[in-house]
Amino acid sequence: MPKTLKEVLAEAGSPMDFESGGHSPKEMVDREVKREPHARVVKLKDIYMDTLSSANNEFPYWYTREYVQHDTEIPVVRRAMSLKSAFSHSTPVIYPGELLVTHKAAFFRGSFPMPWLSEGYYMAKEDELYQEALKHGSASADEHTKFGQGGGNVVESFDKVISIAGKFGMRQEEIPALLKLAKAWVGKSVDDLGHKYEQMVPDYAVKEALMRNVICMFDSGYTLPQGREVINYYYPLEYGIDGLLDMAEELKAKVAGRADGDGIKGTNRLFNYEAIILSLEGLKTWFENYGKEARRLESIEKDAGQKAEYAEIAERLEWLSHGKPRTFAEAFQMMLTIHLAVLNEDAISGMAPGRIAQVLYPYFEQDIAAGRTNEDEVMELLELYRLSMSSIDCFASTGVVGGVLSGNTFNTVSIGGLNKDGGHAVNRLEYLLLEAGLNNPMPQPTLALLYDEKLPEDFLLLAMECIKTGVGYPAFMNNQIGMTFMLGQYGPEGMTAEEARSWAIGGCLESSPCCWKPLHLNGKEYFVPGGAGQPTSVGVHFLAMPKILEAVLWNGVDQRTGEQVFAPHDRKLATYDELFDQFKLYWQKAVDVLALTNNIQHDIWRKNNMAVITSMLKPDCLDRGHLIDEKGYRYNATFNVESAGTITCVNSLAAIKKLVYEDKAVSLDELKTAIKDNFGFKTAEEVNSFSLSDQEQRDGDTGKWDKLHFMCLQAPKYGNDDIFADQILLDWENFFCPDCRNYESLYAHTMYPCQISVSTHGAMGSATIASGDGRLAGTTFADASLSAFPGTDRSGVYALLNSAAIWDHSMSQNSQLNVKIHPSAIQGPSGSRKLLDLIQAYMRKGGFHIQFNVVDTKVLKDAQKNPQNYRDLMVRVAGFTQYWVEIGKPVQDELIARTEYEGI
Amino acid sequence: MTNLNCRDCRDFAPIDVVKGVCHITKTTVLGDAEQCGDFSMMPKCKHCSQFTADAETVEMGVCQASTMEPKFFAFPDMVSVTCEYYEQN
Numbered sequence A: 001m002p003k004t005l006k007e008v009l010a011e012a013g014s015p016m017d018f019e020s021g022g023h024s025p026k027e028m029v030d031r032e033v034k035r036e037p038h039a040r041v042v043k044l045k046d047i048y049m050d051t052l053s054s055a056n057n058e059f060p061y062w063y064t065r066e067y068v069q070h071d072t073e074i075p076v077v078r079r080a081m082s083l084k085s086a087f088s089h090s091t092p093v094i095y096p097g098e099l100l101v102t103h104k105a106a107f108f109r110g111s112f113p114m115p116w117l118s119e120g121y122y123m124a125k126e127d128e129l130y131q132e133a134l135k136h137g138s139a140s141a142d143e144h145t146k147f148g149q150g151g152g153n154v155v156e157s158f159d160k161v162i163s164i165a166g167k168f169g170m171r172q173e174e175i176p177a178l179l180k181l182a183k184a185w186v187g188k189s190v191d192d193l194g195h196k197y198e199q200m201v202p203d204y205a206v207k208e209a210l211m212r213n214v215i216c217m218f219d220s221g222y223t224l225p226q227g228r229e230v231i232n233y234y235y236p237l238e239y240g241i242d243g244l245l246d247m248a249e250e251l252k253a254k255v256a257g258r259a260d261g262d263g264i265k266g267t268n269r270l271f272n273y274e275a276i277i278l279s280l281e282g283l284k285t286w287f288e289n290y291g292k293e294a295r296r297l298e299s300i301e302k303d304a305g306q307k308a309e310y311a312e313i314a315e316r317l318e319w320l321s322h323g324k325p326r327t328f329a330e331a332f333q334m335m336l337t338i339h340l341a342v343l344n345e346d347a348i349s350g351m352a353p354g355r356i357a358q359v360l361y362p363y364f365e366q367d368i369a370a371g372r373t374n375e376d377e378v379m380e381l382l383e384l385y386r387l388s389m390s391s392i393d394c395f396a397s398t399g400v401v402g403g404v405l406s407g408n409t410f411n412t413v414s415i416g417g418l419n420k421d422g423g424h425a426v427n428r429l430e431y432l433l434l435e436a437g438l439n440n441p442m443p444q445p446t447l448a449l450l451y452d453e454k455l456p457e458d459f460l461l462l463a464m465e466c467i468k469t470g471v472g473y474p475a476f477m478n479n480q481i482g483m484t485f486m487l488g489q490y491g492p493e494g495m496t497a498e499e500a501r502s503w504a505i506g507g508c509l510e511s512s513p514c515c516w517k518p519l520h521l522n523g524k525e526y527f528v529p530g531g532a533g534q535p536t537s538v539g540v541h542f543l544a545m546p547k548i549l550e551a552v553l554w555n556g557v558d559q560r561t562g563e564q565v566f567a568p569h570d571r572k573l574a575t576y577d578e579l580f581d582q583f584k585l586y587w588q589k590a591v592d593v594l595a596l597t598n599n600i601q602h603d604i605w606r607k608n609n610m611a612v613i614t615s616m617l618k619p620d621c622l623d624r625g626h627l628i629d630e631k632g633y634r635y636n637a638t639f640n641v642e643s644a645g646t647i648t649c650v651n652s653l654a655a656i657k658k659l660v661y662e663d664k665a666v667s668l669d670e671l672k673t674a675i676k677d678n679f680g681f682k683t684a685e686e687v688n689s690f691s692l693s694d695q696e697q698r699d700g701d702t703g704k705w706d707k708l709h710f711m712c713l714q715a716p717k718y719g720n721d722d723i724f725a726d727q728i729l730l731d732w733e734n735f736f737c738p739d740c741r742n743y744e745s746l747y748a749h750t751m752y753p754c755q756i757s758v759s760t761h762g763a764m765g766s767a768t769i770a771s772g773d774g775r776l777a778g779t780t781f782a783d784a785s786l787s788a789f790p791g792t793d794r795s796g797v798y799a800l801l802n803s804a805a806i807w808d809h810s811m812s813q814n815s816q817l818n819v820k821i822h823p824s825a826i827q828g829p830s831g832s833r834k835l836l837d838l839i840q841a842y843m844r845k846g847g848f849h850i851q852f853n854v855v856d857t858k859v860l861k862d863a864q865k866n867p868q869n870y871r872d873l874m875v876r877v878a879g880f881t882q883y884w885v886e887i888g889k890p891v892q893d894e895l896i897a898r899t900e901y902e903g904i
Numbered sequence B: 001m002t003n004l005n006c007r008d009c010r011d012f013a014p015i016d017v018v019k020g021v022c023h024i025t026k027t028t029v030l031g032d033a034e035q036c037g038d039f040s041m042m043p044k045c046k047h048c049s050q051f052t053a054d055a056e057t058v059e060m061g062v063c064q065a066s067t068m069e070p071k072f073f074a075f076p077d078m079v080s081v082t083c084e085y086y087e088q089n
């Protein structure tokens, strides 16, 4: 049997001790806090747990059918006509027991392809899909409806179900239609047109090489062009659909034919308002169709209670198809339907609802005061909302859905923060929202707590209870750091300190600009926060730092593929400074070319596929008459540069600096040879584990690299309050953050850093050879941007916090730190207190974000072996919570390996 | 009407590509299960007089109500409760 790295190190007297601060009990320990939602929620959740991600072609069918008829129409109007047709023809589906209704598509967990964004995947797979569709039809369905690894993902085709991208199931009967629709968009999709024009960038070959070698993970222009932003529900809540239609008609008449001083875009306002009107008409019909379905169900229902509920639902939808919400339930339904409408407009991940308990509070306050509802009814709706949000799937390309999103769609709800006047913004509904997260633990919406010293103590302690359920939320975000970033980034567009207080998290961890709007209900005015900026995670996406370092060491050549990615630098790398300097130069080269090509993709998107519905919702599009493509949003400086593998790269630089340049214990060439030889180990792929400790030595390995490998593993590591490694992180941040300002988005604003890994640390790690820190080929990078590499943070959790807080987090849109804690370490009220102290200590040091996995590693190991027993186990990955069975093995392995804190 | 099953029933609320909730019995049923005595037909293109089946591909056809030339395609399994041109065969 070949030895694993864990065994090798144990024999060498330096065991890989992944427990810090003590030892966990021998037996598996469950999480301390467990609760149950309302009976109706349990029933519907049972359905959810057994539901496959399903897709159909209804929406793309009607969208395309309308679109092809209007090839001479103004693009924005043509797009709105298509959206109107698609929404008007979407089949409503309501399940018994639902109170909040509407679904993305006519399934419990439905979605659909958007070939107008990208059709290449279906075209490339045309033959395969067609053959699959012909082949299946014999096996029984029952045998495939059991869930194990994969959860609700349709990982392979079966019976009459065709797996698309290992995630979505589509009925065999629909495959020819899917291919026909995809064909209609060949050469016309954002992907195809973008590709045609991005090739005109002089350094396009570098971009291609960066993508082929997985140095950059994905294009943002056609994959997920919207999202990672905060939606705004204000207009439909304040005016209702008819009110908005009237407003748009009035404004259209006012601007028709008028430039009003803007000779380029002024007259476009007419077409934009026309597009808004068409979209609203589509939404109106969508509401009406759902209302009709509720009435139909009422008419056939025999059970008196269910019949009355259908009647109530029908009344609500009929009212909302034209009027503004009057009650909490109406406002909640409006919010949900509008949210789904936006998600159907584009392939979107991370359309965060924002601070919904603050938006819905006026209705809650008045309904409770008037006795129209009670907290139990409100709680039931809040629990149901979690089910609706967790059922959202995003149909995007394979790499994006699996490799980046892990199937999550990041509809983050923010809580806490400050109100317009600077007081804390916590209200009674926020407590209930947190409680709902406890009662009905589901991946979405994940909760982001905007931590401020002003927040009430009991609210924070309730948050600790929630974290102890092991759901991974709420994550804590530093409100003051967030506001400082907001003012720095959006001050030039007019953001004031008062407005900065309205910010919230978009996506999983993307700080997003928002604003206050005055909501009126029964004569009372409330200022509610809502999104006011463009998508805040578009631009250069996921640039793998360890791979760039590899290119530096090998003169621009990727060692996995042998391809010359960057032009040779031909430098001797005689000093650490020279090495780091070259690293920065390659980094800049990559960012520059990716910024340009992504600008072109987004430009095609804004010209042909612009957001109409999201735009209409966002201040100040309606007032100005300009949509996203014409900078109608209040804040447009939202493009960013996203890094990946920060800590793996920092640790590698630290090891090289120490061993090669300072101690001269090994020459750079010899270290490179060892790295290339994977220190005598097999690859992660061969071992089928992506965790470092499980890696096995090659058969017949002579152990010639053992000593050097040991030295690399023992070299200074980030996460131990050791200035040697932490200084490298500081140097990097002090370069990276301001450097982003050197790149300009298509909206002519400078960019900024975004430091989250989502799931790319798994996918990118698997495409990276060994590194100087002793990490082996194919193993997962350190998660997030400030999590320590598994097993390397050996000096206690406070040392980790000191390392993480060494740089100024307000220079960046975010930072991300995940900590795994054994449930026994934070048991009881004193455990909650300790956890809160820890969080507050980090926030006071200037840390931006921290979140926790409260789980026993033994449970995770068992879940990996017996996934069928763990359908509902949830874990925190990067910035989101996901079902264990729905995340890929590389990320699972990293979670198992991550240092477990036994005491804090 | 031959070969109609739960997926073709108006009271079948699809949960996913395999199964759905029957609004009559309130139970989960497989979409491909045989229709029962309470079956009521779901409007689909295949039941529409405007639909012309494709000679070669059974899953495809043409919608004669389409206002463009050549007429836009349709597919027999598409639900058409919201189609304003639907006319039952």
Ligand code: SF4
Pocket: B044, B045, B048, B049, B050, B051, B062, B063, B064, B065, B066, B074, B080, B083, B084, B085, B086, B087
């Ligand atoms: S009229 Fe509607 S239901 Fe009939 S074939 Fe055309 S699209 Fe299908």
